[in-house]
Amino acid sequence: MMAGVNLQVLVHQLLGALLLPPFTYLLPIVAALLLLRRRPRLARVLLCSGALLAWLLSLPVTALALNGWLERYAPADLAQVRQTQAIVVLSAGKKPAPEYAANVLSADSAGRLRYAVWLAKRSGLPLLVSGGAPLGGEAEARVMARTLREDYALPPRWVEDKSNTTLQNAQLSAVLLRQAGISRITLVTQAWHMRRALPFFQQQGLQVLPAGTGFTRYDGDGVLNWIPQGRALQENHQALRELLGALYYAIRSLIAG
Known part of the structure; x- marks a missing residue:
């Protein structure tokens, strides 16, 4: 299976797994569990941080904000x-x-x-x-x-x-x-x-x-956009991945002069 995978793409996939959800909010939660006895105060902060991040990344309102910044072009005429x-x-x-x-x-x-x-x-x-x-x-x-x-x-x-x-x-x-x-x-x-x-x-x-x-849109508004949804998790993950990709190419361009 791995023989057909492009090496550059594989590296991008691995980096994405480390820098994007769910790893980004699971890491502080795991760290909190490991520190629970030795550093209970820090453990509580990490646990709350991980939980808050997981909640934010499951919200339609977050997906609308992140993708709204990316979707700068109006529909084609x-x-x-x-x-x-x-x-x-x-x-x-x-x-x-x-x-x-x-x-x-x-x-x-x-x-x-x-x-x-x-x-x-x-x-x-x-x-x-x-x-x-x-x-x-x-x-x-x-x-x-x-x-x-x-x-x-x-x-x-x-x-x-x-x-x-x-x-x-x-x-x-x-x-x-x-x-x-x-x-x-x-x-x-x-x-x-x-x-x-x-x-x-x-x-x-x-x-x-x-x-x-495929513009990011949700049916309904108001309080519904603050209720966690599986679709929002995916759309927030994709938006963060795209932002990470943009950062990669910006750094690459800067290095290339």
Whole structure:
């Protein structure tokens, strides 16, 4: 299983496991249990801190705040989409589906692809799907291409299936686009991911219209946003992971001068 995992992706996964929930709030709780007899006052502080952090990271109001900061781009305007030359959609994972005896798209990948199809049918623009196999196995772009053909009867014009990171999505997609004489694209990815993804494509000399999807929203408001939810745990984890990724690339850019 590990043989097919990209080393860079593996390192990122391990660092994320150490720096992100649930480890970040389990660590003070475990430390509190170990210190309970020797340092009871400190143990209580650590225990309360861990519990408070776990509660905050399970709240919709926290997810709305964190993702709201990331989701800086408004939904795309269809008239502006029609002024571009192609739609590029980034993958966001796949998973085995025994009922289909094949790989299928993760929820985020499926959401991105559905929105890209919606835009393509209303604009007449060709599609480029981008995504390799960072965790091994079948390339995510291949799963996207199959889904486009079988579920939407809309085969992509380009399939970029070698990239393992967002930066590589941009670099390798740009090669295919330049070969076709395309310089203006509509970029489809998660709204919280666009803040990091869009500059990578602009650095390749492309004019990029952001077309985010999957904006963080909850039905209902007020007191409901202060009640812990499993979905909020996942969305807070994703937001913190994205912020950590942005910090990584900022440091990398600073070191590179």
